[in-house]
Amino acid sequence: MKKWVPTVLVVLVLIGGWVYAANQNYFREEEAEKVKLLGIQSEDIQSITIHDPRTDTTEAEASPSSSAQLELKDGVWSMVEPKAYPLNGYTISSWLEALSGADQELVVEETPTDLEKYGLGSNATRLDIKLKDNRTITLTIGGQLPADDARYVQVDSGPVVAVQSETIGNMELTRRDLLDTTPFNLDETNVTSLEWEGEAATWMLKSAAEDGATERTWTLNGEPIESTDAVSLIGKIKNLSTADDVRKASELEDTVPRFTLSVEQTVNGETVTDVYRGLTLSSEPDLIYVITPDGQWAYALQADTLQDAENFPDTLKASDTSTEDKGEDSTSSAE
Template identity: 80%
Template sequence: MKKWIPTILVVLVLIVGWIYAANQNYFREEEAVKVQLLGIQSDDIQSITIDDLSTGKTEAEDSSSSSAQLELKDGVWSMVEPKAYPLNGYTISSWLDALSGAEQELVVEETPTDLEKYGLGSTASRLDIKTKDSRDITLKIGGQLPADDARYVQVNSGPVVAVKSESISNIELTRHDLLDTTPFNLDDTNVASLDWEGEAATWVLKSASEDGAADRTWTLNGETVESTEAVSLIGKIKNLSTADDVRKASELKNAVPRFTLSVEQKVNGENVTDVYRGLTVASEPGIIYVITPDGQWAYSLQADVLQDAEKFPDTVKAADDAGTGSEDSTSSTE
């Protein structure tokens, strides 16, 4: 028995040591330290150029190019190239946060000699970023990693790193992604009236409620209409969106008026009326261009998507007739 005592003591020491080490987290794998991809904050960015190199053509040569240049001026982001297109402020803010918050997962190659194999060559997506302290940052986005959950990325002439595909999807935006694509600036809680004058119909939708009323009532051409129908129409108009780049209204030649929509809203306690015009051109019979109230921009919409607005009275009448028919049927069975 005595000859086993040293062995038992050694085993006990090992067990005690293992328990102590486990309690001190000696066996826990260290989590990989996340490294910020660009090393900047969103407030540091002064300008961004989107270089669309996939087409191999410049903006002037290829209308499908997504190249653009954006600058921060007096605290407001604006597009300066190819044109001063109106931007979606929410999208811009989210984009800047995505750029500053992106993290690299791992270093793929410290000193790359062949960028083409990572998709980081001549056809890579590229962002040229300038900071407020005059630093220049070039971000190139390449192909997918074999695991398909990350993309190859290079910052300036540094190493090739992996960045999660989810992060890249929030960074690799096109020019069109950044535009304000909705021509009608409506807040359904503030709308007091809509006045439509067009070829197929003329109607006036008005709120018959006092300001601040919890349950709003509406009239259509002086007749009471269901609130749900009025709110639905306002929502549909508000959410109409173009799939194309916005055009300068002055570019439309020989345009023919199709409709006008006057929108009265309560803004900061004041009644404000905006007038939108719908125009058509002979070369594009299926398109209606909506001109913004300032007369600057033309948004192209398919003519049929505006039918819900144009034929709103017919929709209401059909719903009323259906309701009346249902009531008559119920009465006859009784």
């Protein structure tokens, strides 16, 4: 038995060493460190020019996804080309984070000689990114890798690298993607009243917060309604979106008034009232242009999309009548 003692001790030492090494991750392959695609921070970016050859034609200005130039001035991002269109601040912020946070997965070709085979030629989307230190980075986005969920990308004249398609989807935005397409600036939690004055209807939606109440109460033309109906209407108006480019309100001529919507909101303890106007052109009877409260921008909305708002009282009455009828039917059946 004694002759086996040294062997047992050696085995125990080996087992102990193996366990220690395993706990110290000695047997694990080190994860390859991700390489940032651009090597910049979002706050380093001063301006971005989008070149999208798919829409760069002689009529590019009329295209919803044509090239554009955006620039940071006094801490605010604005579009300077093709026009000073209003931007969606949340989308811009997410876009800048996507650009600065993008990782490259692998190097496909260190010194490429044929960019066309990667879709990185003249038909590729290109972003010219100017930094605050006056450096410029050119980001070119190419085609799909044949056997992976990734796209070919080149930064300046560097190597062709692979970047995940999901990441590319967050970076390859068009001018249209960056625009603020919703004319009505509403927040359901801030709205205290809506007043609609239109051709077919006039109504007033008003809220009141009673002392000690957990929910606000709502009235429509002085009659109480369910808060869910009121909030639903506000949400529908808030989410109305144009399918076209925003126009300068000054470009509209010979317009006919269709409605006004006065929105009262409580923001930071102060009452703010905004008035939106709806106008039509005789040449475009199916469109209503919603003019923003500052009078600068006109958002084209299909006339029928605004009918829900205009006919809200009638829709609510029809719904209540239907509910009452169902209740009476149920009572009759029970009898």
